[in-house]
Amino acid sequence: MNGIRDEDAKELIDIIDSMVNWADRAFDAIRRDKWKILARRLMAGSGADLQEFVQNVVRDIAGDKIIISKDVGSRINKLLERLSQEDQQELIKYVKRRAYPLVVRLAAERSREEGGE
Amino acid sequence: MEHALPLGVVGRTVELRRDRTVIANLVCLSELTQHQLSIAVLASGAGKEAFYAGLFHDVYKSAMNWRRKRYKWSWYHLVDEHTFKDILMPLNSITRVDITAHQCAHHHRDDTNPIRVVERRAVPAELKVPLPEELRKVAYNVASFSTRSPYRAFVASLLIEKLLSELNEAYAQLFDQKFGLKELHAKYVFKQYQPFSENPVIDYDDGVLSAEIPVRAPPSLKGLVIEHHYLPTLDRPSLSVEEKHVELRLRFSDALAFPIIGYENVMLWAITPFEGLGKGQDLKKRLIRAFEEAKGRALDNLLKVSGVKPDLADRIRDALPDELSEYIPPRTGEPKCMFCGARATFRVARSLERFVDVDRIVAFNITACAPCKLAYDIENARRASVPLCIIPLPATPTEAEALDTFREGIVQGDFPIPTHALPPVKTALEEPWARTMSWAFYNAVLRDPDEFGLRKLKSPREIDIPLFRFFLSRSALLYPFVFRIRPAALISAWTTTGKKKFVLNVDTASEFVLLPGAERDLTLEDIDVLAPLVREGKNVLRKAYSVMRQLYELGVSRRERH
Numbered sequence: 234m235n236g237i238r239d240e241d242a243k244e245l246i247d248i249i250d251s252m253v254n255w256a257d258r259a260f261d262a263i264r265r266d267k268w269k270i271l272a273r274r275l276m277a278g279s280g281a282d283l284q285e286f287v288q289n290v291v292r293d294i295a296g297d298k299i300i301i302s303k304d305v306g307s308r309i310n311k312l313l314e315r316l317s318q319e320d321q322q323e324l325i326k327y328v329k330r331r332a333y334p335l336v337v338r339l340a341a342e343r344s345r346e347e348g349g350e
Numbered sequence: 351m352e353h354a355l356p357l358g359v360v361g362r363t364v365e366l367r368r369d370r371t372v373i374a375n376l377v378c379l380s381e382l383t384q385h386q387l388s389i390a391v392l393a394s395g396a397g398k399e400a401f402y403a404g405l406f407h408d409v410y411k412s413a414m415n416w417r418r419k420r421y422k423w424s425w426y427h428l429v430d431e432h433t434f435k436d437i438l439m440p441l442n443s444i445t446r447v448d449i450t451a452h453q454c455a456h457h458h459r460d461d462t463n464p465i466r467v468v469e470r471r472a473v474p475a476e477l478k479v480p481l482p483e484e485l486r487k488v489a490y491n492v493a494s495f496s497t498r499s500p501y502r503a504f505v506a507s508l509l510i511e512k513l514l515s516e517l518n519e520a521y522a523q524l525f526d527q528k529f530g531l532k533e534l535h536a537k538y539v540f541k542q543y544q545p546f547s548e549n550p551v552i553d554y555d556d557g558v559l560s561a562e563i564p565v566r567a568p569p570s571l572k573g574l575v576i577e578h579h580y581l582p583t584l585d586r587p588s589l590s591v592e593e594k595h596v597e598l599r600l601r602f603s604d605a606l607a608f609p610i611i612g613y614e615n616v617m618l619w620a621i622t623p624f625e626g627l628g629k630g631q632d633l634k635k636r637l638i639r640a641f642e643e644a645k646g647r648a649l650d651n652l653l654k655v656s657g658v659k660p661d662l663a664d665r666i667r668d669a670l671p672d673e674l675s676e677y678i679p680p681r682t683g684e685p686k687c688m689f690c691g692a693r694a695t696f697r698v699a700r701s702l703e704r705f706v707d708v709d710r711i712v713a714f715n716i717t718a719c720a721p722c723k724l725a726y727d728i729e730n731a732r733r734a735s736v737p738l739c740i741i742p743l744p745a746t747p748t749e750a751e752a753l754d755t756f757r758e759g760i761v762q763g764d765f766p767i768p769t770h771a772l773p774p775v776k777t778a779l780e781e782p783w784a785r786t787m788s789w790a791f792y793n794a795v796l797r798d799p800d801e802f803g804l805r806k807l808k809s810p811r812e813i814d815i816p817l818f819r820f821f822l823s824r825s826a827l828l829y830p831f832v833f834r835i836r837p838a839a840l841i842s843a844w845t846t847t848g849k850k851k852f853v854l855n856v857d858t859a860s861e862f863v864l865l866p867g868a869e870r871d872l873t874l875e876d877i878d879v880l881a882p883l884v885r886e887g888k889n890v891l892r893k894a895y896s897v898m899r900q901l902y903e904l905g906v907s908r909r910e911r912h
Contacts, residue, residue: 239882269869269901333870333901334879341883341894 237320237327241312243339245283245328246275248308250339252291254298268340270294275332283313283321353884355820356576356596357790359412359538359565360828361385363425363767364775372422375769377750377831379776381783382411382563383536383578384605388621388779389468391521391606392488394529395623395630396464401529402445403453406438406552406561407465412538414566414830415545416761423767429546431455440554444530468624482617488778489619490634492517492607492641496677497840498614499690499712501725504842505674506616507741508728510609511803512651515585516644517620518601522582524637525602532557533581534602540567540574540829565829568759580605586798589790591816600786608744608781609840614677616840621779645671655801656724657731662696669695669720678719686713689722696723728802737804738866738905740792743838744784746861747774756830774833784835787826791837794821795865795895807865807905810896815888818895822877823884836861836874867902 254260255267263270274293280286287309291299316324328335361380365372390404411427418424434451441447457465471487482491493513495506525531541548541564548564567574576596588599607620620641623633649670653663672678673692680686680693687694689710694717701716718726750768757765768774776784794817796805820826825834838861865872883894899905 239879266900268897272901331876331879334876337880337894337898337901338883340897341886341890344893345886345890 237323239335239338241316241324242328242331242335243342244308244312245287245324246271246332246335246339248305248312249275249287249290249294251305252287252299252301253295254300257298259296259298268336272332272336275336276329278325278329280325282318283316283324284309286321286325353819353823354825354827354832355591355790355816355823356574356827356829357598357787358382358384358576358578358828359563360831361408361411364777374772375423375767376772377747377768377774377833378780379745379747379750379774379784379787379828379833379835380780381578381786381828382408383534383580384783384786385779387534387580387602387605388782389465391621392468392624392779393464393627395625395627395633396467397628398445398529399449400453400464400627401531402438402441402450403457403465404468405534405559406434406450406550407454407457409437409454409550409561409563410546412550412563412565413543413545413548414756414760416765418763423765426545428455428458433546433549437549437552440552441559444554464627467627471624471626485619485778488621488624490622490638490641492618492620493645493675494612494615494617495674496615497611498677498692499722500710500842501689501718501722501729502674502677503616503840504725504729504739505670505721507739507840507842508652508803509648509674510616510618510741510840511739511799512648513618513644514601514603514607516648516651517607517641518582518584518603520637520640520644521602521606521620523640524633526557526582528633530557531559533559533579535560535580536578537562538565538574538576538578538829539563540565540571540576542567542569542572566760567829568753568755570755570759571829587786587789587793589793589817591814598786604786604789605782608785609741610781611743611840619778619781621782652802653724656728658724658727665696666720666724670724673720685715685717687717687719687722688713688715689718689726692719692722694719694722696720698723698726732802732804737800737806737843738796739802739804739842740796741803741840742785742788742792743840744776744781745788745791745835745837747776747784747833748836749834750774750831753827753830753832760830774831787833787835788837788839790817790826791821791824791835792839794818807899810892810899813892813895815891818891819884822881824877824881837864839864841866865902865904867904869901869903872898872902872904 250271255264274290278286278290280289358381361382362378362385364376364378366374386405386408390401393400393404408427410429415426416423417426431451434454435447438447438451453463453465457463497503497506539562543566551562553560574594579599580602584599584601587604590597609616609618622637623630625631625634649667653667678693685694689712691712696718697716698718699716752765795808797808799805825832843866862874863871864874864877
């Protein structure tokens with residue numbers, strides 16, 4: 234086991250977030266709470282491995298309003314290749330336990346990438 | 351290290367000895383000016399000269415003259431009596447400078463020196479929360495409040511807030527009338543110089559005492575200025591940080607009084623003159639009288655703003671001191687307080703129908719004891735505004751490390767302090783400063799309190815970035831050590847739900863829950879995860895704060911959101 238890094242945790246959350254089609258009109262009423270919904274579902278999520286965890290959390294949030302791009306696929310693959318089964322479980326635990334502050338960080342750091350700083 | 355908030359200069363380290371051999375030298379969460387002020391109060395029984403010697407006895411510690419002699423590092427800070435006399439000369443209208451200078455210069459050698467007496471006998475090093483019997487040597491237990499229910503903790507918090515202002519008046523009066531001191535200003539100026547080649551510059555004008563203290567520092571800190579003001583009439587402390595200028599405005603009581611948590615109670619202690627010195631006993635008695643009067647005024651102030659009708663206020667005023675300081679169970683046949691189960695004499699509502707948190711009801715009736723009745727009425731009056739009542743408690747220092755630039759540029763060599771990987775030490779005298787650090791932590795995100803002492807969270811626009819970085823990192827510089835703290839506070843809060851929610855939903859004397867949220871509490875663990883954000887710029891930090899508030903629902907009422 235290599236030890237879980239914050240970067241892996243944020244990458245996992247970012248992947249999940251980018252799979253939800255937040256632009257869909259079905260989310261109009263709740264879009265402003267997207268970070269809270271994401272944090273809640275991450276905390277409640279489960280899965281035998283990373284793939285199942287991603288699938289479950291995305292389905293919980295979005296139902297069938299999902300986008301899967303080539304880029305997202307390759308990012309998931311990279312994570313799966315790098316992390317052993319044991320590490321994947323550790324990462325899931327890590328994210329579930331720290332879902333709220335990790336989502337805060339992701340949202341804040343994304344504002345920098347979007348030109349906020 | 352890079353983002354530690356500069357707050358002051360360290361006052362001392364603590365040597366642990368066994369059979370006269372030093373077995374460890376640990377860092378102490380002690381700030382130089384606060385340490386000197388508390389020693390001044392303790393030594394004041396020996397006279398005006400001792401009081402002023404207390405205020406300046408360690409002032410040359412700022413020269414950071416650390417030297418290794420054989421295997422031991424020592425902090426040399428005593429200059430000769432003449433030099434002390436020269437720098438203290440501006441005080442000659444108020445004290446016999448030669449005596450004060452003598453006491454400063456010899457406070458390590460002479461067993462009759464009042465500074466030595468109080469530092470050796472009255473200030474034991476404590477590694478745990480000070481025990482009341484130890485505390486009594488240096489402080490007076492101004493008040494003790496039972497916090498057995500959320501409402502009791504809430505009223506205790508409000509009273510402590512009021513009491514701190516009133517205690518400040520008591521100290522200010524004593525200092526002015528007995529020692530001619532109205533205000534104390536310390537200005538630390540960080541610069542490069544050889545030890546003792548620069549002297550503090552002291553000025554005294556009509557009770558206003560100012561000291562400009564050169565702090566020997568590496569080039570990276572050159573130009574840093576930290577000012578501490580201790581003032582007799584200040585509503586509340588304040589802290590501002592602009593570039594390399596930090597300004598902390600405090601009351602005397604912030605440096606000398608502190609609440610600590612006991613078993614189902616909270617006690618407010620205030621440092622008092624050491625009885626074993628000269629007129630120490632008389633001065634202590636005088637101060638205690640002033641503290642007792644302050645208690646009455648604090649209660650009056652609270653009742654005045656509570657909006658309680660005058661006749662009811664009179665009844666509460668009579669009953670509250672006893673009922674809050676002690677939990678009085680009802681005798682057979684007497685009604686029980688519905689909120690805490692104590693003996694009840696006040697009616698709170700017409701029926702039980704308006705209450706939604708039935709699980710919080712201790713006795714199914716509509717009566718309450720005096721503290722719960724007052725808290726209920728205040729909450730009822732303010733329930734739409736979602737405020738927080740946060741009374742900072744002394745923080746716990748968890749780590750301390752000397753600045754790398756200090757090790758490289760000032761003490762060259764293998765500077766070993768702290769000698770062991772143990773948390774920093776604090777003694778009773780440092781508790782007020784430890785509390786100030788918790789205050790600084792909460793002040794980063796809270797607006798000024800209203801007339802009750804209730805506060806709201808700052809909006810993202812109001813956040814002061816250097817202070818918010820301290821909130822995230824919990825690291826502060828007491829030069830040359832960077833301390834990491836675990837803040838603590840007595841927290842009472844409520845959220846609006848549209849219906850009357852009859853009791854405060856949080857009652858925490860916590861070092862774990864930092865801020866209560868309607869969705870989720872912000873904990874110490876959460877802040878640890880958020881800490882890497884300190885490296886970000888101001889816009890990202892504001893965004894982080896904004897998302898944090900929204901996500902945890904910190905201080906956000908449902909009414910505001912929808």
